[in-house]
Amino acid sequence: xxxxxxxxxxxxxxxxxxxxxxxxxxxxxxxxxxxxxxxxxxxxxxxxxxxxxxxxxxxxxxxxxxxxxxxxxxxxxxxxxxxxxxxxxxxxxxxxxxxxxxxxxxxxxxxxxxxxxxxxxxxxxxxxxxxxxxxxxxxxxxxxxxxxxx
Amino acid sequence: xxxxxxxxxxxxxxxxxxxxxxxxxxxxxxxxxxxxxxxxxxxxxxxxxxxxxxxxxxxxxxxxxxxxxxxxxxxxxxxxxxxxxxxxxxxxxxxxxxxxxxxxxxxxxxxxxxxxxxxxxxxxxxxxxxxxxxxxxxxxxxxxxxxxxx
DNA sequence: CTGTTTGTTCGCACAAGTTGCAGATTGGCG
DNA sequence: CGCCAATCTGCAACTTGTGCGAACAAACAG
Ligand SMILES: [Mn+2]
Ligand SMILES: [Mn+2]
Ligand SMILES: [Zn+2]
Ligand SMILES: [Zn+2]
Numbered sequence: 001x002x003x004x005x006x007x008x009x010x011x012x013x014x015x016x017x018x019x020x021x022x023x024x025x026x027x028x029x030x031x032x033x034x035x036x037x038x039x040x041x042x043x044x045x046x047x048x049x050x051x052x053x054x055x056x057x058x059x060x061x062x063x064x065x066x067x068x069x070x071x072x073x074x075x076x077x078x079x080x081x082x083x084x085x086x087x088x089x090x091x092x093x094x095x096x097x098x099x100x101x102x103x104x105x106x107x108x109x110x111x112x113x114x115x116x117x118x119x120x121x122x123x124x125x126x127x128x129x130x131x132x133x134x135x136x137x138x139x140x141x142x143x144x145x146x147x148x149x150x
Numbered sequence: 151x152x153x154x155x156x157x158x159x160x161x162x163x164x165x166x167x168x169x170x171x172x173x174x175x176x177x178x179x180x181x182x183x184x185x186x187x188x189x190x191x192x193x194x195x196x197x198x199x200x201x202x203x204x205x206x207x208x209x210x211x212x213x214x215x216x217x218x219x220x221x222x223x224x225x226x227x228x229x230x231x232x233x234x235x236x237x238x239x240x241x242x243x244x245x246x247x248x249x250x251x252x253x254x255x256x257x258x259x260x261x262x263x264x265x266x267x268x269x270x271x272x273x274x275x276x277x278x279x280x281x282x283x284x285x286x287x288x289x290x291x292x293x294x295x296x297x298x299x300x
Numbered sequence: 301c302t303g304t305t306t307g308t309t310c311g312c313a314c315a316a317g318t319t320g321c322a323g324a325t326t327g328g329c330g
Numbered sequence: 331c332g333c334c335a336a337t338c339t340g341c342a343a344c345t346t347g348t349g350c351g352a353a354c355a356a357a358c359a360g
Contacts, residue, residue, distance in 0.1 A: 017307055017356045038347085053310045058347065076224040076275070079346060092269050101269065106262035111276075115253040118283025119242050125226070126261075126276045133268025167327050167336055188318085203339045208318065229317060 001069045001084035004030055010067070021045075021052055025060045035073055035081035035091070035100035075100060075127055090125065094132035103128065151219045151234035154180055160217070171195075171202055175210045185223055185231040185241070185250035225250060225277055240275065244282035253278065 002010065004026035008018050028036075028044055036044075042057045061082050064070035073081040075093045081100055090105050108124055116122060152160065154176035158168055178186075178194055186194075192207045211232050214220035223231040225243045231250055240255050258274055266272060 012357095015307085019308065019356070021309070051310090055311075055348090056309055059309080062348095074224065074226040089265075092263075092266050092272055094269070101265065101267075103263050103265040106264065108261070111258070112256035113242075113253050113278065114256065115251065116242050116278070116280075118286070119244070119251065119278070119280045120286060122242055122278035122280035124276050124278050126274050128263070128266070128269070128272035128274050130266075130269045130272035133270075136268070136270060162328095165336085169327070169337065171338070201339090205319085205340075206338055209338080212319095 001029060001064065001086065007064075007069065010069075014067075016063075020049065021056050022060055024049055024052070025057065025064075029064075029070070029082070029084045032084055033102065035083050037079040037081055039079065041082070073100070076129075090127070092128040092130060094135055095129050096131055096135040099132050099134075101132075151179060151214065151236065157214075157219065160219075164217075166213075170199065171206050172210055174199055174202070175207065175214075179214075179220070179232070179234045182234055183252065185233050187229040187231055189229065191232070223250070226279075240277070242278040242280060244285055245279050246281055246285040249282050249284075251282075 001007070004023065007026050008023070011018055011022070024045055025041065028041055034040075038054065038057050038061055041061070042052070042054045045052050045057060061070060061072075065072050065082070068086065069084070071083040071086055073083045073091060075081060075091065078098065085102055087102075087104075088109075089102050090108065092101050092103050093099070105126055108126060111124060113122070151157070154173065157176050158173070161168055161172065174195055175191065178191055184190075188204065188208050188211055191211070192202070192204045195202050195207060211220060211222075215222050215232070218236065219234070221233040221236055223233045223241060225231060225241065228248065235252060237252075237254075238259070239252050240258065242251050242253050243249070255276055258276060261274060263272070
């Protein structure tokens with residue numbers, strides 16, 4: 001995703017209007033590496049702009065995704081995440097707390113694939129499932145407590 | 151997933167009961183490589199057993215998944231898929247018609263990952279997005295019709 | 301600065317997919 | 331056969347996200 005200032009220009013150039021709601025979301029997303037859900041962004045937005053609607057958050061996120069400024073990331077379960085990082089990258093998810101982190105996978109686009117008869121133009125999206133450092137620390141000896149922290 | 155007969159034994163051994171509904175689903179899943187949704191299985195089940203409930207289909211699928219006989223596959227959007235193939239494999243999805251096919255990815259477990267600080271025991275699940283042979287054929291010259299066949 | 305236009309916001313209803321619940325049913329067993 | 335625990339079913343509820351229309355407000359011209 002580009003900077004809030006660049007996005008402002010880009011929106012104006014396309015005939016879109018610049019609203020305080022959009023500017024707030026540009027700011028909340030700028031450099032945001034947490035892969036937030038729409039709901040999470042809505043909650044943060046509410047504290048700066050009480051009255052903003054969840055509908056508007058979804059709307060703006062979808063607009064940004066359609067413009068290619070944002071990637072919609074699905075991690076297999078739970079709500080969709082939004083990612084201002086448009087690099088060619090992949091994700092690792094903590095199955096305990098849900099944290100999502102960027103990972104860069106060497107050779108992801110040159111994988112040897114067996115069984116794709118006829119399928120073409122395939123690009124991989126890789127999700128690694130594991131346990132983050134924090135969660136590993138919080139259950140050092142007994143790795144199977146059903147703890148649901150955070 | 152094991153054969154219907156083996157599953158029947160396994161269920162009995164665990165104190166679970168063998169019902170006609172479960173047996174039907176064992177059969178519908180046996181060797182099923184289509185990665186069906188719960189709804190799709192429900193529809194097929196209904197033709198053999200009118201009156202079976204969608205709730206029971208979900209229940210049985212979840213039970214099988216919990217026993218490790220079935221994998222729940224998420225392809226990023228749309229309903230979840232269920233997969234009796236428990237091999238170490240991955241998936242390619244046709245973004246036009248939704249078909250899901252098994253693929254075997256060489257070296258998927260030895261990928262060089264950059265950025266996983268602290269995450270451990272990560273296992274990848276890879277989804278390739280592309281276009282299946284049938285869909286490619288049906289739109290041979292113009293690759294951008296919004297056709298929604300099947 | 302004021303008025304007009306047109307895109308935007310908001311609230312609510314709705315949709316899809318899945319689960320919780322409780323009463324009716326039935327498989328396994330003595 | 332008769333019991334009982336497991337199961338099935340129907341429905342309500344839930345989660346995530348979208349459609350819609352009335353109210354609102356950026357952008358711009360005068
Ligand atoms: Mn990312
Ligand atoms: Mn599969
Ligand atoms: Zn964690
Ligand atoms: Zn297809």
